[in-house]
Amino acid sequence: AGSPVDSAADLHARTRAVLPSWLALYYDEPIEIERGEGRHVWDSAGRRYLDFFGGILTTMTEHALPAVTKAVTEQAGRILHTSTLYLNRPMVELAEEISAIASIPDPRVFLTTSGTEANDTALLLASSYRRSNQVLALRGSYHGRSFSTIGVTGNRSWSPTSLSPFQTYYVHGGNRYRSPFAGLSDGEFIAACVADLREVLDQAGGDVAAFIAEPIQGVGGFTHGPDGLLGAFAEVLRERGILWISDEVQTGWGRTGEHFWGWQAHTHGDLTPDVVTCAKGIGNGLSMGGVIARADVMNSLTANSISTFGGSPVTSAGALANLRHLLDHDLQGNAARIGPGLIDGLAALNSPIVGDVRGKGLMIGVELVRPGTGTPGEPAPELATAVLQEAKDRGLLIGKGGLHGHVLRIAPPLSLTATEAAEGLAILTAALHAVAPIGAEEEP
C-alpha cells in the first residue's frame, strides 16, 4: 500500500534485501518503470521520461511495439514452448530472416537467450574449431558475465575472477581518446595497432583460436578506433587462420546508421567476420540472442549441444516481428539521419566537462572529465552521476559506462524523431549546464 512514490522506495528496500549486493542500480532513488510507448517510458509515480538508453539498447524499434505484442501474444496463446527437438517454425523463419541480412557467406544461425550465451557459444565454436584456448580481445572489452566470457572482458571490475578457461591477450585499438596512439592520423593509428597485434601474436606462439571485438565498445563507454581498424586486424588474422568474432550485441541491426552491422565500417572486399554474435535489440526486450557463423565453423561442433530456450517459439515470433518492422521502416536510415545532428550538437556545446563526443548513428558516448585537466582529461565519474540525475529530474533517461563509469551513453530506440532528438539534446544541455555552467565566463 501507500503512494506510488512510496512503493518505488519500498521496492528498492526489498530489492536490497533479496537480490545480490553487486546488483547495480542507477540513481540514489532508483525508479521503477511501469510502461512504455514509442520512445517514452513512465515510472510508477506516473512521471514520463524520454528514453535515450532503451534499457541498455534492448529497445531497438520502440517500446511496446504493437507488432511484437501481437506476435508474442498470438504465439503464447497457441503454445509457449515445447522443445527445440521438434520442428519450430518461428525459429526457422527468424533464422532465415537473419541469414538474409547477415552479410557473411553461407551463414548458419544458432539462437540463444542472451548475449553472454551467444558469446559463450562463439568461443566454444572457435576453441573447438581451432583446438586452442588462446583468444585475443581488445582492451576495455565487455563480452558478458559467464565464466568464459568474463575471461575475454578487459576490465577486472566487470570480470571479478581471473580464473578464466581462456588464455587471453589484450590489444590496443578500442579507445582512440585514451590510447597511447592518440593524436596519430587514422592510418598511423591503424598501423600502430596492427604492429601491436603482430607482436602479441608472436608472443602467443601461433595457435590463437579467435579474436573477439565490439566494433564500438558498449560497456566500455561507446569507444572505438578508426574505421578500417578491425578489417586491418582481420587481414593479419586471416594469414594465420585465426577466427574473427564480431560482437554485435550493441552495434548490430542498424544502430550505427551507416551500416547494418558495426563490422561493416571496417572491411572491404570479401573480408567478413567468421562469427557474429548478437542479442539485446533483436528481441526488443525479449530474452533473445544469436550466433551467426560461416557454415564450416558452425557445423564443426560434433557433439549435440542444444539450448532449451534459445529460439523458443514466443521469443522467435516476437523477434521476427521486430526485425521486419525495423527493415520495413528503414530504422537504420533513421539512425543515420538523426544521429549525426545529436553528435554535432553535443560537440558544439563546448562544455568544460566534456572531453570527447564520439559514436555513430544512435550510439553516442560523451566522456566527462574534470575541467582544465587537458587531453585526455581526468575521468569524472561523480560528474557523470550528477548529469544522469539532472537529466532524469528533467525527464530524460541516459546511461553511463566506461572504465570509471564516467562516460554518458546515449542510445535511444532507432525510431527516434527529429523533434525528440532536439528535446533530448536540450535536456542534456540543461543537465550538463546545471553540473558545470557552459560558457560561464562569457555571461555578463
Ligand code: PMP
Ligand atoms: N556483449 C556486449 C557487447 C554487451 O554489451 C553485453 C551486455 N551488456 C553482452 C555481450 C552480454 O549480453 P547479455 O547481458 O545479454 O548476456
